Amino acid sequence: MPPQRSKTVEALLAGAERAFVERGFHGASIGYICQCAGRTTGAFYSNYDSKLQLFLAVFRRQSDRTVERVEQGLAAVDTGRDPAPQLARLFTEIADRALDDRWLFLNIEFRLMAIRDKEAAAALTEHEEQFNRRVGTPLEALLRRSGRPPALSGEELAAFLGATIRGIRLDRGFRANTGGRDPLPFATMERALEGLFTARE
Incomplete structure (x- = not known):
């Protein structure tokens, strides 16, 4: 270019x-x-060619930033120790600090579009499948290298993490506007994720 x-x-x-x-x-x-x-x-x-094409480019750029943060975090995990608390802290910190309101607005906007529009739905589905592979594949590999195979596949873990983080950020967003109590603080999320990443016998 x-x-x-x-x-x-x-x-x-x-x-x-x-x-x-x-x-x-x-x-x-x-x-x-x-x-x-x-x-x-x-x-x-x-x-x-269209506003949707530009929106997709903006959304992909945001997603690429998220994947880079995950990759950097995974590279720093000490596989000689239990990875569950390290991974729980990594994804909680990403949700708490790395993903700002712009990320939330773009994600919610795209999902609302996808509910109403088949072209947007197809584009979002394709994007989500690629994103889950990009995050899930190295995540599962890390857990297996640690001798702690996950309860879910890597792609399932990535999909679950994405849905969880979006939901928590959305609820925190509207409650922040009213000064309401946070029903699910990030400390609680961290404990829950540690359980998710803990290997099953």
């Missing part, structure tokens, strides 16, 4: 992320996305 085009794509991705978080997929017009990106609509159509 030529350097100038790369800068344009980066600007569009950053502008689109801001626009989608602020206004949602349907509320963020192409014009507003370009305004946030500091680019023209011509630049948009030179790089993307």
Whole structure:
């Protein structure tokens, strides 16, 4: 990709992320996305065929960041010790610190779209299957190297972790707006995940 085009794509991705978080997929017009990106609509159509294609690119970039954090965390796990508490801490810290409100808004927005739109549903399904493999395969391999085979397959673990983290972040999000008590603090989540990662006889 030529350097100038790369800068344009980066600007569009950053502008689109801001626009989608602020206004949602349907509320963020192409014009507003370009305004946030500091680019023209011509630049948009030179790089993307549709707003959905751009949304997918934004979503994939967010997911790539998450996978990188998981990979870095897995590489730091000491397999000479029980990996369960280490993995529980890793995924709890990712949920607590690494995944911000932008991540939550984009995830919820995509899922709402997928419920209503078959094209979005197909795209999200494909993405989730790839994501679960990318996270689940090295996670399962690490547990097996530790001599503690997991109760679930790696892909099942990744799918379960994703659903759990999304749900907790969503509930924390709306309760934070009312000052309500957190029904599932991250310390509780960490204890629950340790049980999940503990090998079964």
